[in-house]
Amino acid sequence: MQQFIDVVLPIPLEKLFTYAISQEEAEFLRPGMRVAVPFGKSKIYTALVHHLHASPPLAYDPKEIHQILGEQPLVNSIQLQHWHWIAKYYMCTLGEVFRSAVPSAFLLESETLILKNDRVAVDEMNLKDDEFLIYEALQHQSSLKVHEVSAIVERKNVLPILNRLIEKNVILLKEELYEQYKPKLVRFVKLADAHTSEKDLENLLQSLTRAPKQSQVILSLFQLNASQEKPIKVTELERASGGSKAVIKSLVDKGVLEEYFIRTDRVTYDDGQGGHEVKTLNPYQEEALTAIKNSFESEKVTLLRGVTSSGKTEVYVKLIEQCISRGKQALYLLPEIALTTQLIGRLQEYFGAKVSVYHSKYSIQERVEVWNNVLENKQKAQVVIGARSALFLPFLHLGLIIIDEEHEGSFKQFDPAPRYHARDAAIVLGNLHKANVLLGSATPSIESFYNVAKGKYGYAEITRRYGDVVMPDIELVDIKEQTRKKRMKGHFSERLMEEITTTLEEGLQVILFQNRRGYAPIVECTTCGHSPQCPNCDVSLTYHQYRKQLRCHYCGYHMALQESCQACGSPTLDTKGFGTEQVEQEIGQLFPDAKVGRMDLDTTRGKHGYEKIITAFEQQELDILVGTQMLTKGLDFRNVNLVGIMNADSLLNFPDYRAHERAFQLLTQVAGRAGRTKKRGKVIIQSYNPYHQILKQVSTHSYDEMFKEQLYEREQYKYPPINKIIKITLKHKEYNKLNEAAEWFSKSLRNVFGGSVLGPEYPPVARIRNQYLKNIIVKINQDQSLPKTKNSIRRIEKSFKSISFYRSVRVIYNVDHI
Ligand code: ADP
Ligand code: ZN
Ligand code: ZN
Secondary structure, eight states, rough: OOOOEEEEOOOOOSSSSEEEOOOOOOOOOOOOEEEEETTTTTTTEEEEEEEEEEEOOSSOOOOOOEEESSOOOOSSSHHHHHHHHHHHTTOOHHHHHHHHOGGGGGGTTTTTTEEEOOOOOGGGGGGGGGHHHHHHHHSSSSSEHHHHHHHTOOOSOOOHHHHHHHHHHHHEEEGGGOOOOEEEEEEEEEEGGGGOOOOHHHHHHHTTTOOOHHHHHHHHHHHHHHHOOOOHHHHHHHHHHHHHHHHHHHHHHHSSSEEEEHHHHHHHOTTOOOOOOOOOOOOOOHHHHHHHHHHHHTEEEEEEEEEETTOOOHHHHHHHHHHTTOOOOOEOOOSOHHHHHHHHHHHHHGGGEEEEEOOSSHHHHHHHHHHHHTTTTTTTEEEEEEEEGGSSSSSSSSEEEEETTTTTTGOOOSSSSOBBBBBHHHHHHHHTOEEEEEEEEEEEOOOHHHHHHTTTSSEEEOOOOOGGOOOEEEEEEHHHHHHHHOOBBBTTHHHHHHHHHHHTTTOOEEEEOOOOSSSBBBETTTTOOOBBBBBSSSSOEEEETTTEEEOOOTOOOOOOOOSOOTHHHHHHHHSSOOOHHHHHHHHHHHSSSSSSEEETTTTSEEETTTHHHHHHHHHTSSSSSEEHHHGGGSSOSSSEEEEEEOOOHHHHSSSSSTTTHHHHHHHHHHHHSSOOOOOOOHHHHHHHSSTOOHHHHTTTHHHHHHHHHHHHHHHTTTOOOSSSEEEEEEEEEEEEHHHHHHHHHHHHHHHHGGGGGEEEEEEEEETTTHHHHHEEEEEOOTTOOOHHEEEEEEEHHHHHHHHHGTTSSSEEEESSSO
C-alpha cells in the first residue's frame, strides 16, 4: 500500500503538506524527523514529519521526498503539541512556529546562502571528495546557493553534505555573519620602542613640558612599570595618572605610546566543578520555599513575589537542586540576555557543567550544540538558562520552569510570528510536561497577581531584603520648580548633584537611568521650526552625537548631521529632549574625575557587548553607569548606593493601558539596584509631575495599592486581565488602500462583535519602513469563547483576502499582549 507523510513546512501555510514515501522509508520515519522535500516549482525545504498515513491528498498529486535528514527525531511529541497550541492561540501557522523554534542550521533550504568559515583552519584531508569540491568553490566565490552547490557536486540532494560541512565548521550560513564570536579584548599600553632608552625619555619629557597632563601620563606609566611585571591596562593608566582617555589617545596618535590588545576570555567556567555549598536560606526565604513546595503539591503555577534583593535567586537554586536530583531537567527563563551574564556565574557555582545557556546571540553552532545536548538529555544540559527561545528546546523530562522577572514585557515576541508571550507559553509547556512552574518578580504583572487573587495560582512572598538591608529611600524631586528657580545644571537637579557627590566621595557607585538612547530625540531649527524626519517612517530622527549622526530607531536609517537647517538654511539648530548620550556627556562635565560608562542598545552590540560593560561596572572600573531600561532588570551590583532617574514623565505619559503598571515596575526595579548589600540605598526620581499617583506608590513601595487601582481601571475600560484582547494590525505601503481596507475589516468585525471593536486607529508611529499601519482592537468578555472569536476573525480575514484589491494588505494578529 502506498504510504504518505504529512509534513510541516517552515513557511506560513495553513495546512500540512503531503508527500509520498516508499515502504522502506515508512518503516524508518517517525514524527519529528526531518526530510528534504521539493516545493513549488524549484524550491527545496527542510520539513518536519508530522505523521504517517495511507490516504492520498484529494487536491494534488503528492511528490516524493528527496531525502531523510538525520537518524533520530529532532522534535518530540510534547513539542509538537506545544507548537499546535502556540499556533492556535497566537493565530499563526505551525510552519511559522517551526521556523522560529529550531536553530536555522536545521532548516537548510534552497534559498540558504552558504559562506566559508574563515575563523577556523580547515583540515582538507578531513574532507570527503564532494565536501572538498564545495570547499574549493568557496575559495573563489564568496557565497553559494544550494542549487549552485547541487550543480557543483552534480547531485540533487545536497543538504546532508551541507549538514556535514556545518558540523565540521567548514561553512557558515549567511545570517550568522553579524554574530561572529568576538572575544573580549582588553586594551593595554606601552611606551613606543623609540622612547624606551633613558635618553629618549628625557627628550620626550622635555618636549612635553607644555603638556603637563601628557607628561603626567608618561610618569605614571613609569611608576606602574616599576611596580609591576604585568602589562598595563589603559584603564589602569587612566586611573593612576588621572589623565583622560583623550590625553592617552593623543599620546598614542603622536606615536609616543603604543596600544595593543590581549584576548581574555571572560567566561572561563571553573571547568565544571560546581559543587559550591548552596547558601543557607534565611527564615523568610525558607518560609517562601515551603509555601512554594506546598503549592506545587497541588499542581499549581506559583507566583513568588519578593522585594528587590530579597534573595529570590537562592530560592530558585534550592528548587533547581531538588529538580535535578530527581533526574529531571530545569529551565530558567529570563527576559533579557544581559541578565544571563550574571546568572551563569551564579548558577555554575552550584551546578557546574550542568548549566547550559541558550539565546539568540549565540552562534548557530553553539545553539545546535545545546539543542542536541537537551535532546539527548545530557548531563551538560540539566539546567538551561535562556531568553524566550529556550522554551523551544527539545526537553524530554522537564521538571521545573522558572520564569524570573515574569512581569517583563520583553517576554513577548512582536516580530515575526509566532507573536507569543514566553511566560504564558512556558506555563502551557509546564502543563504538558507536568512540570512545576514558578513565576518570580518584585513587581508582578497585574495579570499574574490577579490570578493569585482569584486562587488560580499559588503564592509565596518575601517582604524583606536579604541581610535585613532596608528598602532604598526614594525621594521625588520637582524639576519644574527647580527649572523655574534656575537651579538645574543641565538635566541634574541640586538634590541629585548633592547625592552623586556624597556617593562618589564614599567610594560608592551611581546608576543614572534615562529611558531614551542617543543624544536628543529631536533636532529643531530655531528659525523655521523644521526638524529632520525619517524618510521611511513617521518619526523624528534621533541625534547621536558620538557619530554626528541622525538615526531612526525604527528602521535604522541614518544620515550625517547637517550644519544648517535643510529647510531654511539657518545655522541655528537646537535639540529637544535628551537621551543617555547627553546624560553621559553632562555627567562627564559635572564630575570630570568620575569614570562614566553607558549601557544601551548602542553600546552593547555583539555577543559580549553586555559582558564588557557589566564586568567593568562590577569591578569598579566605572563609578557611574548611565543606561536605559536595559540596566533595570535584575542585575545585582554590590556597590551601587545611588540611583538617579533623570526623568520619569515620559514613562507615565505613554498612550497604552499598561503604561502606569509598566512605569511602576520599571521605576521600582531601577530603584531596586540601589543599596543591595549594607548601607541603605538612595533613589532620586526627577519629574515635572512629582504628585503623580504612580510616583507616590513607587516611593512608598505600595505595590498593593497600585494593583488595586490599576485593576479597577482595567475593569472600567474592559482591558486585560478582566477581558481578553486581540489587536489586528493592517499594513500596506499605500495610504489610501490601507485606510479603505481598515474600514472594511473593522466594519465586518463590528457586524459580528458590535461595540467590542475599537478602531481602526493609527498607532503613535503610523508609518514604519514605508508601510502604513492601522490597528483594530477586539475586546473579548470573560463569558465569550476565545476559540470561537478567533474563528470568526479568521473567517472575516478570509473574505477580506478574497477581495483582490485587499490581497496585498498584511494582516497581523497580537493576542493578549498588544
Ligand atoms: P533578588 O533576585 O530577589 O533581587 P538576589 O537573589 O539577587 O535577590 O539576592 C540579593 C543578594 O543577596 C545576592 O547578592 C545574594 O548572593 C545574597 N543572598 C541572598 N540570599 C542569601 C543567602 N541565603 N545567603 C547568603 N547570601 C544571600
Ligand atoms: Zn530652518
Ligand atoms: Zn525610519
